[in-house]
Amino acid sequence: MLTHVVTYAPEEPVHDADIEDINKEAFGPGRFTRAAYRIREGGPHDRNLSFVAMNGAYVVGSVRLTPILIGTTPAMLLGPLAVRPAWKKQGIGAALMRKSIETARLAGHKLIILVGDEPYYAPFGFRQIVGHQIEMPAPVEPSRFLACELEPRVLKDVQGRVRHADSGGR
Numbered sequence: 001m002l003t004h005v006v007t008y009a010p011e012e013p014v015h016d017a018d019i020e021d022i023n024k025e026a027f028g029p030g031r032f033t034r035a036a037y038r039i040r041e042g043g044p045h046d047r048n049l050s051f052v053a054m055n056g057a058y059v060v061g062s063v064r065l066t067p068i069l070i071g072t073t074p075a076m077l078l079g080p081l082a083v084r085p086a087w088k089k090q091g092i093g094a095a096l097m098r099k100s101i102e103t104a105r106l107a108g109h110k111l112i113i114l115v116g117d118e119p120y121y122a123p124f125g126f127r128q129i130v131g132h133q134i135e136m137p138a139p140v141e142p143s144r145f146l147a148c149e150l151e152p153r154v155l156k157d158v159q160g161r162v163r164h165a166d167s168g169g170r
């Protein structure tokens, strides 16, 4: 049915209000205190690697990627990922994940981290970060601290404080 057709596009400023709506509904007021939000506060996400799922002009899902530094290593932080309740379980979240990861890979990025549920993210290549010396700006449940290596073993020697790439050494 035409009304259920979903298309995917890089995010643009015109989508901002809809995305805010979707994230508010998905994560509630608690989203502002999360470690990942604290990092994203440090600067903009990368719209070229952030995607929306659209039904016509209506945004039904969104994923964002934000450039970060872990110590001195550049990486990307994935999230928020959210799909409007009425549009869940149709593969939209998975399509947004694949698009953002593949675009990041093609752009030369080597590492993506996120805070989320491993059962959902494992099929896209995310694994729990084990035995790391990576410091997030707020406490994170270890089982939810995940990474996807876009180049083999790139995580091996990564250590240090996670912050937005624009915040430099701060």
Ligand SMILES: CC(C)(COP(=O)(O)OP(=O)(O)OC[C@H]1O[C@@H](n2cnc3c(N)ncnc32)[C@H](O)[C@@H]1OP(=O)(O)O)[C@@H](O)C(=O)NCCC(=O)NCCS
Pocket (backbone or CB within 6 Å): 026, 027, 081, 082, 083, 084, 087, 088, 089, 090, 091, 092, 093, 094, 095, 115, 116, 117, 119, 120
């Ligand atoms: C997570 C989310 C983006 C998935 O979007 P979606 O378009 O429904 O995803 P898909 O259609 O690709 O996949 C749906 C499957 O993922 C499962 N799933 C959804 N959230 C999950 C989670 N947190 N952990 C494990 N599995 C999950 C669903 O049960 C469903 O399983 P099924 O196919 O066996 O029925 C969506 O449920 C959402 O917006 N949730 C609220 C925001 C959120 O929690 N985001 C971060 C996730 S940690």
